[in-house]
Amino acid sequence: MNTKRIIAGAAALLITFSSSGIMLPGMVQLYQASAAGELYTYDNWEYEKVAGGIKLMRFTPGDVYHTITIPAELDGQKVVMVSAGIIEENTRCGSLIIEDPSIPFDGNLLEHSRVYSVECTDYYLYRFTTDANAWEIGYSPLYLYDDDKISDYDPVTGEINTKLTPDQQRFREKYCEYVDGQYRVCRTTDIEVPATVAGADIIALQNGCFQNAEVIDNVILPDTLRVLNEYCFSGSSVKTVNIPESVYFLCDNCFENCLRLEKPEIPDSVVAVSRSAFVGTKFYDAKAAKASDVYGYWMRMYGKEGDWKVRYVMGDDLSLYVMPIGYCGKDTVVDYPEKIAGYPVNYDYESLDYYEPESSLLSSCENVSEIRFPEKLDYIPLLRNSYIKSIDIPAGVTEIPIMAFQECKGLTSVSIPSTVKTVGVGAFAECSNLSDVKIEGDSIEIQWGCFEQTNLKSIELPGNAVVRSSALNQGLRSLSFRAGDKAEICTAALSGLSSLKEISFSPDLKEIYIGDKAFSATGLEKLELGSNVREISHSAFKDCSDLKTFSLSGDSRIASESFMNDIGLEKVTLKGIHNIESLAFSGCKSLKEIELDTACPVAPDAFDFCSELEYINGIKVLGEKDTSFAPEISDFVIKSFDGSTGVGFMERFVKNNVKAVVAEVTNDKMSDIEKAKALHDWICDHTRYAEENVFHAGNHTDTAVFTDGVAVCEGYARTYNLLLNEAGIKSWYVKNMKHTWNIAMIDGKAFHIDTTWDDEEDSTNWFMCSDKELRKAGGDHSSWTADIPSDLHSFQTGDMPECTVMMGDLDDDGDFDTADLAELREMILSSAKYDIRSDLDFNGKLNAGDLAAAVIRLDSPGLKMGDIDRDGLITSADASLLLDEYSLMSVSDGKTFTERETLIADVNVDGQVNAADASAILGYYTYISTGGTDNIAAYTENK
Numbered sequence: 010m011n012t013k014r015i016i017a018g019a020a021a022l023l024i025t026f027s028s029s030g031i032m033l034p035g036m037v038q039l040y041q042a043s044a045a046g047e048l049y050t051y052d053n054w055e056y057e058k059v060a061g062g063i064k065l066m067r068f069t070p071g072d073v074y075h076t077i078t079i080p081a082e083l084d085g086q087k088v089v090m091v092s093a094g095i096i097e098e099n100t101r102c103g104s105l106i107i108e109d110p111s112i113p114f115d116g117n118l119l120e121h122s123r124v125y126s127v128e129c130t131d132y133y134l135y136r137f138t139t140d141a142n143a144w145e146i147g148y149s150p151l152y153l154y155d156d157d158k159i160s161d162y163d164p165v166t167g168e169i170n171t172k173l174t175p176d177q178q179r180f181r182e183k184y185c186e187y188v189d190g191q192y193r194v195c196r197t198t199d200i201e202v203p204a205t206v207a208g209a210d211i212i213a214l215q216n217g218c219f220q221n222a223e224v225i226d227n228v229i230l231p232d233t234l235r236v237l238n239e240y241c242f243s244g245s246s247v248k249t250v251n252i253p254e255s256v257y258f259l260c261d262n263c264f265e266n267c268l269r270l271e272k273p274e275i276p277d278s279v280v281a282v283s284r285s286a287f288v289g290t291k292f293y294d295a296k297a298a299k300a301s302d303v304y305g306y307w308m309r310m311y312g313k314e315g316d317w318k319v320r321y322v323m324g325d326d327l328s329l330y331v332m333p334i335g336y337c338g339k340d341t342v343v344d345y346p347e348k349i350a351g352y353p354v355n356y357d358y359e360s361l362d363y364y365e366p367e368s369s370l371l372s373s374c375e376n377v378s379e380i381r382f383p384e385k386l387d388y389i390p391l392l393r394n395s396y397i398k399s400i401d402i403p404a405g406v407t408e409i410p411i412m413a414f415q416e417c418k419g420l421t422s423v424s425i426p427s428t429v430k431t432v433g434v435g436a437f438a439e440c441s442n443l444s445d446v447k448i449e450g451d452s453i454e455i456q457w458g459c460f461e462q463t464n465l466k467s468i469e470l471p472g473n474a475v476v477r478s479s480a481l482n483q484g485l486r487s488l489s490f491r492a493g494d495k496a497e498i499c500t501a502a503l504s505g506l507s508s509l510k511e512i513s514f515s516p517d518l519k520e521i522y523i524g525d526k527a528f529s530a531t532g533l534e535k536l537e538l539g540s541n542v543r544e545i546s547h548s549a550f551k552d553c554s555d556l557k558t559f560s561l562s563g564d565s566r567i568a569s570e571s572f573m574n575d576i577g578l579e580k581v582t583l584k585g586i587h588n589i590e591s592l593a594f595s596g597c598k599s600l601k602e603i604e605l606d607t608a609c610p611v612a613p614d615a616f617d618f619c620s621e622l623e624y625i626n627g628i629k630v631l632g633e634k635d636t637s638f639a640p641e642i643s644d645f646v647i648k649s650f651d652g653s654t655g656v657g658f659m660e661r662f663v664k665n666n667v668k669a670v671v672a673e674v675t676n677d678k679m680s681d682i683e684k685a686k687a688l689h690d691w692i693c694d695h696t697r698y699a700e701e702n703v704f705h706a707g708n709h710t711d712t713a714v715f716t717d718g719v720a721v722c723e724g725y726a727r728t729y730n731l732l733l734n735e736a737g738i739k740s741w742y743v744k745n746m747k748h749t750w751n752i753a754m755i756d757g758k759a760f761h762i763d764t765t766w767d768d769e770e771d772s773t774n775w776f777m778c779s780d781k782e783l784r785k786a787g788g789d790h791s792s793w794t795a796d797i798p799s800d801l802h803s804f805q806t807g808d809m810p811e812c813t814v815m816m817g818d819l820d821d822d823g824d825f826d827t828a829d830l831a832e833l834r835e836m837i838l839s840s841a842k843y844d845i846r847s848d849l850d851f852n853g854k855l856n857a858g859d860l861a862a863a864v865i866r867l868d869s870p871g872l873k874m875g876d877i878d879r880d881g882l883i884t885s886a887d888a889s890l891l892l893d894e895y896s897l898m899s900v901s902d903g904k905t906f907t908e909r910e911t912l913i914a915d916v917n918v919d920g921q922v923n924a925a926d927a928s929a930i931l932g933y934y935t936y937i938s939t940g941g942t943d944n945i946a947a948y949t950e951n952k
Contacts, residue, residue, distance in 0.1 A: 054069075063083060075102060093118050103124060150177070153192060153223065205233065213236040219242050220245065262286065281305075319332060331354055369394050378396060398421070409432045411433040421442050423447070434457045437463055460480060488509065491518070492518055500526060512533065546568045548571065556575045560584070573593070581594065586609055603624070604625075614652065616656050638662070650712075663711045671732055681756055685776075689729070699720060702719075725764045817849055874944065885931060895927065917929055
């Protein structure tokens with residue numbers, strides 16, 4: 010559909026382009042419709058009518074197009090002009106197909122697009138470099154071959170058919186005849202390479218442009234051309250080629266094995282002809298080629314000019330400069346040139362291969378001890394692995410580049426001028442005799458490995474400094490910073506320098522930031538930091554085993570593991586409010602004293618494994634046998650150390666409290682089961698589950714129960730494990746991903762004991778359970794493994810036992826049921842030998858209390874000792890029913906109670922139902938009415 014619209018408004022924007030220069034890419038809005046112009050649309054195109062046809066103005070797709078075709082005809086009209094801004098709205102378009110490359114553009118397409126390639130019928134174009142607005146050209150193969158085929162899948166037959174590529178099909182149609190069952194080349198052609206396409210100059214023949222071409226005789230190259238690249242005519246049939254005056258380089262093998270080639274005239278513009286450019290031609294001079302120093306391709310064209318090995322370089326603006334890459338003269342003092350062979354000297358670090366010997370200007374010059382630079386030079390060439398003994402860095406230099414002086418073993422001293430702001434990666438690395446470095450400026454960045462393996466013993470840096478990873482050398486003893494605004498010692502800047510003994514900062518340095526592992530594993534012996542320190546980052550001084558004292562003023566952050574494992578650290582003094590993070594001083598085994606403001610936030614594990622820590626602010630935190638902290642700092646200690654592990658005074662606090670509890674609730678006359686039950690009950694009575702603060706570290710450790718009586722399962726199980734051990738009962742701390750509890754060895758048999766769940770349920774349901782019972786319960790008790798949660802539990806030895814015994818299972822059938830009740834009653838009546846399985850009230854005896862506990866444990870409806878009427882209560886009504894039964898039995902010897910009723914009526918377990926039982930029920934009723942809590946059997950036994 011053809012739609013016309015009238016464009017009214019401002020006059021057209023006039024943009025003028027130079028006919029001889031290449032502009033840098035810029036997304037300039039090129040097209041503006043004229044006030045009187047008529048703009049038409051067809052499909053995705055906008056165009057104007059002009060003399061002889063139409064001009065394409067803009068491609069306006071609804072979707073993103075990565076490849077766009079510029080047609081030779083549109084809407085039945087011939088395209089005679091194209092706007093250079095045709096696709097500037099389609100920024101993702103990277104390639105074009107141009108049906109007629111002779112159609113002129115009104116400007117340079119490359120200046121107004123991101124296009125990097127163009128496909129035409131006979132050739133392909135590629136943007137010369139990312140930043141250049143010019144083309145290099147490559148032609149479709151001009152030789153006969155069979156291996157360039159494409160596969161075509163037929164979905165109907167399922168067969169895969171192969172056919173020639175379009176390029177090879179065109180070649181056969183244009184240059185071949187089919188003779189005796191095969192194609193043969195029978196026609197040749199002359200080729201004129203275009204000067205411009207889409208408004209951009211063609212400045213290079215692509216690598217292999219006409220390689221192996223069988224049908225070319227004469228090739229005419231345009232005056233825009235600068236480079237004949239590698240193999241561009243290699244193995245071709247070409248006879249004549251003109252070399253334009255604009256050409257700079259004939260690269261490696263560009264006319265290799267061109268057997269028909271007549272010797273071309275080389276113009277004066279050519280500065281570098283590769284020694285292999287004409288190898289295999291009839292005029293190739295092998296002797297001259299062998300003597301030549303020129304080789305390479307357009308980005309790396311090498312040669313020799315006088316005393317200098319050079320690289321010839323064409324810039325993006327097509328100007329030519331020379332880059333010196335090696336000195337080959339005999340002088341001992343060398344002046345760095347500003348021009349070589351009349352060409353300006355420049356230096357491109359980005360193109361260097363730093364690990365190749367040729368990349369260093371003086372690497373093989375043992376005779377050169379000094380190189381002098383022009384005063385206005387603003388860079389330093391690569392001088393690594395040279396023999397220079399002194400260097401005067403020009404005042405215009407702002408950066409000493411990567412590896413600039415690496416392995417210059419003759420250097421002993423260097424003065425870095427104030428203009429230098431960056432010393433690059435490895436710039437002076439392996440200068441093994443370099444012992445004196447002066448940095449004159451007030452700011453510097455010392456990059457990675459800059460002074461590694463030098464002989465520096467001390468260095469002073471400006472106050473505005475950034476020191477990167479591994480910047481300085483092993484052997485350095487002293488580092489200081491002058492006054493300034495901000496010093497950053499970055500990640501691992503001096504890590505591992507065991508020689509470093511001293512670091513100092515000017516008090517007039519405003520801000521100091523110490524990065525991760527900045528001084529880790531150094532040999533520092535004393536560290537005094539002022540209020541200008543803003544941050545001490547993760548592991549900043551970790552593993553400094555020689556550090557004895559540390560002091561800090563101000564309000565900086567002391568990050569996690571900052572001083573971890575500083576095993577020689579004895580005293581820490583902190584003035585001001587500092588945020589002391591997780592494990593900041595963990596593992597400082599010699600630390601005895603800390604001084605700090607008690608308002609400092611301290612992570613619970615900040616001082617973990619400081620086993621010698623005893624004093625805070627000069628106060629001994631805990632006496633040798635005390636069970637509570639010194640009152641002056643008790644609140645701070647509980648707030649800051651509840652949740653710690655391995656802290657000296659906290660471990661003694663736990664040990665002292667464990668001894669006190671065991672002494673309080675157990676004695677030598679008690680059996681193991683009595684001790685285990687008494688300690689179980691103490692924990693349940695003195696601990697509350699941390700419902701509101703489950704994840705607080707202080708609720709998970711050995712100290713939890715003893716500090717504030719609040720814990721989660723870990724705190725319960727740890728405490729019980731310690732109490733059992735102190736009481737002489739072998740035990741294990743066991744856990745899974747969800748829960749923790751204990752296993753205890755009682756009377757030679759192993760049992761599970763879960764104080765947490767018993768406390769929550771106010772029961773003994775989880776006291777002395779078997780493996781079978783826990784697995785049957787499942788959930789949080791479905792699996793378990795033994796663990797040693799801290800050094801205080803190191804007593805826990807041996808393999809975790811199996812818990813095979815089930816309490817109450819007297820008939821050994823693997824269950825506890827009414828049959829076991831009957832067996833238990835008989836054992837009590839017959840005064841049978843004590844069996845731990847029968848001790849269901851856990852008092853170390855076989856008596857009536859066990860039967861009452863067994864009834865409760867069985868948890869059977871209507872089965873409760875003394876509850877004759879089965880209403881769930883023990884009252885005078887039960888005593889009345891029992892007396893009725895007793896009277897009936899006394900008068901008529903009759904019996905109405907079932908065996909089950911007889912069991913629960915015989916509350917004193919003497920084998921009879923009589924007035925004594927009724928009296929016991931009435932007494933018990935009075936007892937519980939006044940607040941009694943024992944079960945009826947225990948009450949009866951105690952009476």
